[in-house]
Amino acid sequence: MKQNNLLMRTVLVAALLGAAVSLLAEGGGPAAAPKPAADKAAPGSGDASQVEEAKIPGLTIPRAKGGFLGLVVTETNNFKLSFYDENKKPLPVDVARANLRWPVHYSTFDERTVLTPTDDGLALTSNKFVRPPFTFRLFMTLVVDGSDQPPESYVIDYHQ
DSSP states (O other): OHHHHHHHHHHHHHHHHHHHHHHHHHTOSGGGSOOOOOOOOOTTSOOTTTSOOOOOSSEEEEOTTSSEEEEEEOTTSOEEEEEEOTTOOEEOOOSSEEEEEEOOTTOSSOEEEEEEEOTTSSEEEOOOOOOSOOEEEEEEEEEOTTOOSOOEEEEEEEEO
């Protein structure tokens, strides 16, 4: 009786696999399921629910005074901080520099670096090599020279 149950299970599994293989061969499987078309609104249509949101590379940080920051560790293991408006369009840098500090596992002291504007003025970057792993708490201060306003400060759980 136990052999009968085993034989029936084997036959059932073979039949199911055969049906799945024939379905995939006909193009009716899950890989061939129709995908919904991405509706994009015309730029002047005004339907905000259908407009595709812009993507900021790296970690997206909302700014206190509006807009966004994009923070990423580049291919050369340096920090790069980009500035964006409310619609996530790139903006020129509006600060003189950014001071970054993060704890590391290989030293009792935190690593620190200063980000300065790039030649094109669209980002801040550093020359400091950032050692992996890229999982740490980052303390960032944006500084405007000659301003009586307090600097913007952020505490970020960075992971890449």
